[in-house]
Amino acid sequence: MDTPQPLYSAESVRELDRRVIAALDIPSIALMKRAGRRAFAQLMLRWPDLRRLQVYCGGGNNGGDGYVVAALAAQKQIPVAAYACVPPEKLSGDARTAYEYAVREGVHVVQSLTELDAEDGDTVIVDALLGTGFSGELREPVGHAVERINRSVAPVLAVDVPSGLNADTGHGDRAVQADVTVTFIGRKLGLFCGRGPALCGEVIFEDLGAPAEVYRSLDPLAWRYTGESVPRLAPRRADAYKNQFGHVLVVGGDTGFGGAALMAAESTARAGAGLVSLATRPEHLAAALTRCPEVMAHPVISGQELEPLLEIPDVIAVGPGLGRAPWGEQLLARAGRAEVPLVVDADALNILAGGRVLAGVRRDDWVLTPHVGEAARLLGWDTAEVLADPLAAVREVQAKFSGVVVLKGAGTLIAHDGGVDLINGGNPGMASGGMGDLLTGIIAALIGQRMPLVDAVRLAVWLHGAAGDHAAAEGQRGLLATDLLPFVRRLVD
Numbered sequence: 001m002d003t004p005q006p007l008y009s010a011e012s013v014r015e016l017d018r019r020v021i022a023a024l025d026i027p028s029i030a031l032m033k034r035a036g037r038r039a040f041a042q043l044m045l046r047w048p049d050l051r052r053l054q055v056y057c058g059g060g061n062n063g064g065d066g067y068v069v070a071a072l073a074a075q076k077q078i079p080v081a082a083y084a085c086v087p088p089e090k091l092s093g094d095a096r097t098a099y100e101y102a103v104r105e106g107v108h109v110v111q112s113l114t115e116l117d118a119e120d121g122d123t124v125i126v127d128a129l130l131g132t133g134f135s136g137e138l139r140e141p142v143g144h145a146v147e148r149i150n151r152s153v154a155p156v157l158a159v160d161v162p163s164g165l166n167a168d169t170g171h172g173d174r175a176v177q178a179d180v181t182v183t184f185i186g187r188k189l190g191l192f193c194g195r196g197p198a199l200c201g202e203v204i205f206e207d208l209g210a211p212a213e214v215y216r217s218l219d220p221l222a223w224r225y226t227g228e229s230v231p232r233l234a235p236r237r238a239d240a241y242k243n244q245f246g247h248v249l250v251v252g253g254d255t256g257f258g259g260a261a262l263m264a265a266e267s268t269a270r271a272g273a274g275l276v277s278l279a280t281r282p283e284h285l286a287a288a289l290t291r292c293p294e295v296m297a298h299p300v301i302s303g304q305e306l307e308p309l310l311e312i313p314d315v316i317a318v319g320p321g322l323g324r325a326p327w328g329e330q331l332l333a334r335a336g337r338a339e340v341p342l343v344v345d346a347d348a349l350n351i352l353a354g355g356r357v358l359a360g361v362r363r364d365d366w367v368l369t370p371h372v373g374e375a376a377r378l379l380g381w382d383t384a385e386v387l388a389d390p391l392a393a394v395r396e397v398q399a400k401f402s403g404v405v406v407l408k409g410a411g412t413l414i415a416h417d418g419g420v421d422l423i424n425g426g427n428p429g430m431a432s433g434g435m436g437d438l439l440t441g442i443i444a445a446l447i448g449q450r451m452p453l454v455d456a457v458r459l460a461v462w463l464h465g466a467a468g469d470h471a472a473a474e475g476q477r478g479l480l481a482t483d484l485l486p487f488v489r490r491l492v493d
C-alpha cells in the first residue's frame with residue numbers, strides 16, 4: 001500500500017524551493033531551468049507532433065519557467081512565440097535571465113495579445129502567467145490573457161498551477177482551463193480541491209530532484225489518499241458469520257423522500273454490512289421490501305416508535321430523506337442520543353444547523369457528511385465563503401461538532417482530530433439525486449465492519465467515487481445513483 005501524498009500551501013512550497021536550492025547547492029536559476037526542462041519534456045511526451053507553440057509568460061518566476069520552455073522549444077526548431085504579459089524591461093532576477101535565454105535562442109517575444117497569431121489545430125499553449133505567487137483577484141492584462149487562452153481551440157499545458165487558480169484554496173472563478181498541469185517540488189492543495197480538479201486536467205508531479213530531507217518538519221495542509229493508499233477491509237475468514245459485519249440502522253424517508261432512505265439502506269447492504277434495518281414512514285415499507293428484501297424495514301410514525309429500534313444496531317445512519325418536519329426532528333433527536341456511532345447526512349444536517357435539535361452536542365463517534373450548502377448552514381456562512389476556502393470550512397465544522405467531517409466535492413475533504421485528508425474521484429455524472437445517500441450507506445457499512453471511523457470514511461469516499469467512475473463508462477449524463485451499486489460491491493473487497 002502506498003503512503004498518502006502530502007498537499008502543501010503555496011507558502012510551504014516557497015519554503016521547499018529555498019530548502020532545495022540550499023540542499024542541492026545550486027543557484028535558483030538552475031532550479032528554474034530544471035522546472036522548464038521537466039515541463040518541456042511533458043509537452044513533448046504529450047504532443048510529440050506539435051508544430052507551433054505559444055507560451056504565455058507572466059512577470060514572476062512562473063513566467064521565468066515559461067521562458068525556459070520557450071527557449072528549449074526554439075532549440076528544437078519548433079516555431080515558438082512568447083507573449084510577455086509584463087514588459088521584459090520590468091523583469092528582474094531569474095525571470096529576466098530566463099527571458100534573455102529565450103531571446104538568445106530565437107524565441108519571438110510579443111508584448112500584445114493582438115500580435116499573437118491565431119491558434120490553429122497545430123498549436124499548443126503553455127500557460128506560465130501565474131503560479132504560487134498569485135493572490136487576490138486577477139488584474140489586467142493577465143485576465144485578458146487567461147480569457148484568450150480559454151477561448152482558444154489549442155490544448156493547454158499549465159506550468160505549476162493553472163493561472164488564476166488559488167494554489168491554497170482551489171478558488172478560481174476566472175482561471176485557465178488546462179489539459180495538463182505540471183507541478184513542481186510539492187503538490188499544492190488548491191490543485192486538488194474546489195475548482196482545482198476541473199481546471200488542472202491531468203496533474204503531473206515533478207520533484208525536480210528534491211532530496212527527501214527537505215520535506216521533513218514541514219507540515220502539509222492535508223494528505224491525499226488514492227486507490228493505492230486508502231485503507232482496505234481485511235479478507236473474510238472462511239468461517240465468517242453475519243454478526244461480525246455489523247448491523248446498520250438507516251433512519252429516514254419522510255413522505256415524498258422514501259427512495260433516499262432506501263438507497264442508503266441498499267448501499268449499506270452492497271458495501272458488506274452483515275444486517276441492515278430501515279426505520280421509515282409506513283407507506284414506504286412495501287416498496288422497500290420489494291426492492292431489497294434483505295433489508296428489515298420498520299414503520300415509524302413517531303420518535304417513540306424509533307426508541308426500541310435504537311437498541312439493536314452497531315451503527316446508525318440518519319438523514320437520507322429525513323425531511324425537516326417535526327417527524328424528522330423527533331427521529332434525529334432520538335437517534336442522536338444513541339450510544340453507537342452515527343453517520344449524519346442530508347436533512348439531519350439541516351435540522352442540526354437549525355439548532356433546535358441536539359444543540360451544542362459534540363461527539364467523537366459521529367461522521368457528518370455535508371455538501372457545500374449544508375456546510376454553509378452548519379456554520380452560518382454563505383455558500384460562497386465555503387467555496388472560497390473549503391479547507392477552512394471543513395476544519396471549522398469539525399471544530400464545532402467534533403468527530404469526522406466529510407465536505408463532499410470533486411476533491412472531498414475529510415477533517416478529523418488528526419488533521420485533514422483529501423480524496424479525488426468521481427465525475428460530473430454524479431451530480432444527480434441520491435449519490436449522497438449512497439455514500440452515507442457505504443460509510444455506515446464500513447463502520448459496521450469494524451473499521452475505525454476515519455478509515456471507514458477514507459475507504460467509503462474513494463469507493464463511492466471509483467464506483468461512479470466505473471458506472472460512468474456507460475455515459476455520465478443520465479447516470480443514476482443505483483447504477484453505482486454493482487460497482488460498490490465489486491470494489492469493496
Ligand SMILES: NC(=O)C1=CN([C@@H]2O[C@H](COP(=O)(O)OP(=O)(O)OC[C@H]3O[C@@H](n4cnc5c(N)ncnc54)[C@H](O)[C@@H]3O)[C@@H](O)[C@H]2O)[C@@H](O)CC1
Pocket residue numbers: 017018021028031032033035058059060061062063065086129130131132133134135136137138139140142159160161184
Ligand atoms: N522559487 C523557485 O525556486 C522556483 C519557482 N518556480 C516557479 O516560480 C513560481 C512562483 O514564482 P513567484 O513567486 O515569482 O510568483 P508567480 O510567478 O507565480 O507570480 C508572481 C507574479 O504574479 C503577479 N500577480 C500576483 N497576483 C496577481 C493578480 N491578482 N493579478 C495579476 N497578477 C498578479 C505578480 O505581479 C508577479 O508578476 C512557481 O509557481 C513556479 O512556477 C519554479 O521555477 C521552480 C523553482
Ligand SMILES: [K+]
Pocket residue numbers: 062127128129130131158159160161162163
Ligand atoms: K501557470
